[in-house]
Amino acid sequence: xxxxxxxxxxxxxxxxxxxxxxxxxxxxxxxxxxxxxxxxxxxxxxxxxxxxxxxxxxxxxxxxxxxxxxxxxxxxxxxxxxxxxxxxxxxxxxxxxxxxxxxxxxxxxxxxxxxxxxxxxxxxxxxxxxxxxxxxxxxxxxxxxxxxxxxxxxxxxxxxxxxxxxxxxxxxxxxxxxxxxxxxxxxxxxxxxxxxxxxxxxxxxxxxxxxxxxxxxxxxxxxxxxxxxxxxxxxxxxxxxxxxxxxxxxxxxxxxxxxxxxxxxxxxxxxxxxxxxxxxxxxxxxxxxxxxxxxxxxxxxxxxx
Ligand code: SF4
Numbered sequence: 122x123x124x125x126x127x128x129x130x131x132x133x134x135x136x137x138x139x140x141x142x143x144x145x146x147x148x149x150x151x152x153x154x155x156x157x158x159x160x161x162x163x164x165x166x167x168x169x170x171x172x173x174x175x176x177x178x179x180x181x182x183x184x185x186x187x188x189x190x191x192x193x194x195x196x197x198x199x200x201x202x203x204x205x206x207x208x209x210x211x212x213x214x215x216x217x218x219x220x221x222x223x224x225x226x227x228x229x230x231x232x233x234x235x236x237x238x239x240x241x242x243x244x245x246x247x248x249x250x251x252x253x254x255x256x257x258x259x260x261x262x263x264x265x266x267x268x269x270x271x272x273x274x275x276x277x278x279x280x281x282x283x284x285x286x287x288x289x290x291x292x293x294x295x296x297x298x299x300x301x302x303x304x305x306x307x308x309x310x311x312x313x314x315x316x317x318x319x320x321x322x323x324x325x326x327x328x329x330x331x332x333x334x335x336x337x338x339x340x341x342x343x344x345x346x347x348x349x350x351x352x353x354x355x356x357x358x359x360x361x362x363x364x365x366x367x368x369x370x371x372x373x374x375x376x377x378x379x380x381x382x383x384x385x386x387x388x389x390x391x392x393x394x395x396x397x398x399x400x401x402x403x404x405x406x407x408x409x410x411x412x413x414x415x416x417x418x419x420x421x422x423x424x425x426x
Contacts, residue, residue, distance in 0.1 A: 138325050141318060141321055141322060141325065142322075144318065145177070145181055145314060145318060145322060146181060146184065146185060148311075148313040148314050149181045149182070149185060149310045149311065149313070149314065150185060151313060152296060152309075152310050152311070152312045152313045153185075153308075153310055155296075156296045156297040156308070156312075157297075158267070158296075158297055158308040158310055159189070159191065159193055159267070159308075160191065160193075160266075161191040161192055161193070162191075162192065162193065162266075163191075163193040163194070163266045163267050164193070164194040164195075164196060164263070164264055164265045164266050164267070165182065165193060165194065165195050165196070165265065165266070165267045165268075165269050165308075166196050166197075166198050166256075166259070166260050166263060166265035166267070166268050166269065167179045167182060167195055167196070167197045167198070167269045168198055168199075168200075168256060168268065168269065168270055168271070169197045169198065169199045169212060169216075169223075170199070170271070170331070170333065171199065171211065171212055171329075171330065171331030171333070172271070172330065172331070172333045173319050173320060173322075173323035173328060173330055174271035174272070174273055174311060174316075174319050175270075175271035176215075176323060176326070176328035176330070177271070177311070177314075177319045177322050177323060177326075177328070178269060178270075178271040178310060178311055179195070179197055179219075179221065180322075180326060180328075181310070181311075182195060182269065182310065183195060183219065183221065194222075195221060195222070196221075196222045196223065196224065196263055196265065197212075197216055197221050197222070197223040197224075198223065198224050198225075198226060198256065198259055198260075198263070199212045199223070199224075199225050199226070200226045200228060200230075200252055200255055200256060200259075201225055201226065201227045201228070202228065202229070202230045202231050202248070202252065203227070203228070203229040203230070203231045203232065204231045204336055205231070207331070208331060209225075211329050211331055212225065212329075212331070213225060214329075215328070215329050224259065224263060226255060226256075226259050228251075228255050230248060230251040230252060230255070231248075231336065233247075233251060234247050234248045234251070234336075243342065244336060245342065248336070253300075253301075256268065257300060257302055257304065257305055260305055261304070261305075265305075266306070267305075267306050267307070267308050268300070268305050268306070268307045268308070269307075269308050269309070269310060270307060270308070270309050271309075271311055272294055272309045272311060272312070273309075273311040273312070273314045273315065273316050273319055274311070274312060274313055274314055274315050274316070274362065274363075274366050275315065275316040275348060275351070275362060276294055276316075277293050277294045277296075277309075277312055277366060277369065278293070278351060278362055278365045278366055278369075279344055279347050279348050279351060280292075280293050280294040281293035281294070281365070281369060282347050282350075282351065282365075283343055283344060283347055286343075286347070287343060291377065291379075293369050294309070295309070296308070296309050296312040297309070312366075313366070315362070315363075351365075375399075376399070
């Protein structure tokens with residue numbers, strides 16, 4: 122490549138990085154505003170695993186804090202689970218270089234999980250349960266008012282599909298919730314951010330990534346398969362993942378089947394037209410297109426049969 126081409130490539134890369142930065146900050150800011158994730162005086166414990174998502178979360182939160190309308194503190198926390206080969210010096214070195222207050226919690230959950238889960242079975246459910254309990258305790262000890270996790274848009278959608286496909290429940294991953302022990306508010310400021318953007322941001326910012334599959338149990342997870350599936354869809358029909366996320370924010374209980382959410386048993390005709398109401402007989406997306414030639418009313422004899 123000659124010098125003018127080099128200069129053009131550098132300019133283009135800088136332009137793309139700037140665009141990506143603006144999108145990330147806008148989407149995180151939007152999620153924070155939409156779900157009222159951050160309030161004045163908050164101390165936000167950012168859980169840092171060493172993966173691209175949590176690095177990006179911390180990075181964007183640090184920069185948003187500089188222009189946020191409210192004051193809040195950030196403390197980064199990493200749980201060193203003593204997985205073999207975990208490079209314990211990487212995160213402290215990075216966090217010191219960023220001037221972020223941090224805490225490394227060392228707990229050998231890896232050995233506990235290995236002891237209790239037979240070889241070949243997935244370790245994730247016990248591992249994450251142990252991790253959750255430890256992080257809640259650390260949040261309490263640090264006086265954190267919020268716990269921020271690095272789950273992103275694709276995680277939210279994949280979780281919803283996993284719950285549908287394998288759990289028979291319409292349940293996603295919330296952007297904000299109260300922890301299962303009732304004591305903490307957990308936030309997911311990356312809820313609107315595409316994983317591919319986080320990947321590009323991690324490369325651009327050259328985060329010192331620690332491989333996330335050190336425990337070697339990730340390759341067979343349903344999560345990995347469903348993620349692959351939605352990315353295949355996205356390639357074929359761009360915009361589907363965003364649409365699924367949007368759908369999670371536009372739920373219509375009267376058009377689902379949860380009798381606890383909508384009083385199907387007692388509904389009555391009101392006699393009043395509803396412009397946004399159902400057009401029951403027109404909405405059959407799986408039926409072939411109806412042409413008048415195809416519509417044939419059954420004869421009385423056919424009806425009796
Ligand atoms: S992938 Fe590894 S570290 Fe993550 S939850 Fe599963 S067992 Fe634990």
